[in-house]
Each structure stands twice: as structure tokens, then as C-alpha cells.
Amino acid sequence: MLKITIILSLLVIAPWQVNAQIYKWVDKDGNTHFSQTPPPDLNEEMEELKIGVQPQKTGQSSVDTHLDGAWWSMTSKGVRTLFLRDNGLFNIHQWSARHGQLDTLFSGRWREEGKEIILTYTRDSKNPQNSAMVGVSEKLTVSSLSHTRMSVIDPDNRTQQYLRVNGDKFAKSYHKELMMGDWYDTKGKRLELSWGEFKVAEHNHSKSLAEGNWDLINGELTLEYVFDFVKYPQGKIGAKQSWRVETLDENKMILRHAHNPILWHFTKKS
Incomplete structure (x- = not known):
């Protein structure tokens, strides 16, 4: 099925700037496309997303909405956070007991593809003869997800458990x-x-x-x-x-x- 998404760019850069529509769709082969012109077949159901504002929570919210937030985990090197921002940026922090604070390890961009989180960032080359920065694309497979817990399989096939603060399911009394x-x-x-x-x-x-x-x-x-x-x-x-x-x-x-x-x-x- 051809699913079409219209993304409304709500950028307040200048008062005379005109908002543009960007179309996102997945073809029958599973490939994701972006363009300023719609695909040839517009007979399918269309979904509207607002970029630049906090998405409204619904009973059938997207995976992106669930993934947004600061996810905490315990690694062999101590406490670490994976902060997935709703603007497509991410940070990975490591707790430093010596400094009493979270130190930034990596920063870059993230996206969601099915059950996978794709992290793209740069880091120092491990080659001692080459001090240049190298680009890295890391894939994390989400094996389970709730509003406060997430299990992820990393590229080394290790399962990592994450927790986050999230009161979405809190019942009133x-x-x-x-x-x-x-x-x-x-x-x-x-x-x-x-x-x-x-x-x-x-x-x-x-x-x-x-x-x-x-x-x-x-x-x-x-x-x-x-x-x-x-x-x-x-x-x-x-x-x-x-x-x-x-x-x-x-x-x-x-x-x-x-x-x-x-x-x-x-x-x-x-």
C-alpha cells in the first residue's frame, strides 16, 4: 500500500517566508521517499504531521512519538543516557562519578525505520596515524517498547535495557x-x-x-x-x-x- 505523509514545515525564520509542503511516502518495495511534489497515486489514505511543534498524543501515536525522550541504561562502563529529541537530533551521555555530571560521548541525528533506530554521528578515528573524524551509522533494533521501558539489540547482538520518565499512562484520582x-x-x-x-x-x-x-x-x-x-x-x-x-x-x-x-x-x- 502506498502511504503518503504531508509534512508541514513550521519554521519561523522570517515573517515573509512561505511554509512548504514536503511529501513522504513508502513505495510497494518498502523504500521511503521525500519530495516537494506528490507521488503519482494520490488515492491512498493521507496523514498530516506537524514538524517543529510537540506532536499531540493520540490512541494510535507513531513509534517516533514513543521513542522521543531521555532513555537511561546501565552499561559495563556505568550509567548512560540515550536522549532522542523530537527534532531528529540525539545525544549519548555517560555518567562521570569523578565530575558528578553527565559527559557527552556522541551527538548526531537519529531516525526510525520500522523496528530500528538509526544513529548517525562522527567520532575520532581509532587509527593512531589518522586523527581525522570518521562518520558512523549505528543500528539499534527495538525488541520491545512501552511508555517507560525499551529493550534494544545493539550491533554486537547484545540486549540493552532502557528506562525513561514518562507519565503518559498515569490515571487520575x-x-x-x-x-x-x-x-x-x-x-x-x-x-x-x-x-x-x-x-x-x-x-x-x-x-x-x-x-x-x-x-x-x-x-x-x-x-x-x-x-x-x-x-x-x-x-x-x-x-x-x-x-x-x-x-x-x-x-x-x-x-x-x-x-x-x-x-x-x-x-x-x-
Whole structure:
């Protein structure tokens, strides 16, 4: 089937610039084409994409929409992030415990082809006699994908697990809305609860020490840490904690650890 996509370029470069339409379609042999003129057969269903703005989430969103975001993984060299941006650019960062920050390893462009993520970037030549930059095209095969988890097979046939912060599937309830906001504990930490997502930071600093996804089911708060540098200076991916909600009102929250006699006291500041 010939599928046609019209891409509207919403570029605000100059007030007199005219927006152009670019057609994207896949022919019967599976080849993807781009052109400013439509293909000869326009009898197929057409889909409109808006480039340059955040895509609207729908019940049948594209794979590109699912892939956008910062994906965290644990490698043999430590914590690493794969940041796939919705403008077609990507960054790969490696956590440096020495510097206490994420260092950029590679930057370039990415695209999605079926179940594959294609990364295109440049890096230093491994030849000691040639210091020039070389172009690299790397293929990652997505074996499974959800709104918070992704399994990828790399070019060496190794499977890598990724996590990301994403509250898209968060269900609304009164107690969940009551819990949302900035909570301050007695040990200098701030717990920010937003729509299905949480963040841990110092009281007076914005830098995240931990982030992840949370949910409240039958009075039990579950925190799934996408990354955690609070308890683990080298970083850890995928830790999960469960807390029973002992007390909750507009200004006070007390949590009891589900498996240990530990209480976590919070007050909310407006």
C-alpha cells in the first residue's frame, strides 16, 4: 500500500517566508521517499504531521512519538543516557562519578525505520596515524517498547535495557492529585511529585539526584527510580521502592516503608 505523509514545515525564520509542503511516502518495495511534489497515486489514505511543534498524543501515536525522550541504561562502563529529541537530533551521555555530571560521548541525528533506530554521528578515528573524524551509522533494533521501558539489540547482538520518565499512562484520582507538589523532608531533600513522574533534589537546588515514575494503588506509593544518585554515588537504574501512606493532607505526608520500619516525614510548601 502506498502511504503518503504531508509534512508541514513550521519554521519561523522570517515573517515573509512561505511554509512548504514536503511529501513522504513508502513505495510497494518498502523504500521511503521525500519530495516537494506528490507521488503519482494520490488515492491512498493521507496523514498530516506537524514538524517543529510537540506532536499531540493520540490512541494510535507513531513509534517516533514513543521513542522521543531521555532513555537511561546501565552499561559495563556505568550509567548512560540515550536522549532522542523530537527534532531528529540525539545525544549519548555517560555518567562521570569523578565530575558528578553527565559527559557527552556522541551527538548526531537519529531516525526510525520500522523496528530500528538509526544513529548517525562522527567520532575520532581509532587509527593512531589518522586523527581525522570518521562518520558512523549505528543500528539499534527495538525488541520491545512501552511508555517507560525499551529493550534494544545493539550491533554486537547484545540486549540493552532502557528506562525513561514518562507519565503518559498515569490515571487520575483525588488522592494522587493531593500528593502532587513539592514535599520537603527533615534531611534536606525535596520530593517533587507531578503527573506520574517524581524527582528528588536538595532543598535549595534544582539539579536532580533521582527521577522516575510513581503511582498510588490501594494506599501504597510505588517509586520506580529511572536513575538514582542519592543512595548510589555511581548511579543505579531501575530500583523500586514501596511506601504505605500513613498520613496525607494538604500540608503533611508521612510514608512508611513497605518492608522496613522506616518513616518518611514531609511537609508541603506552597
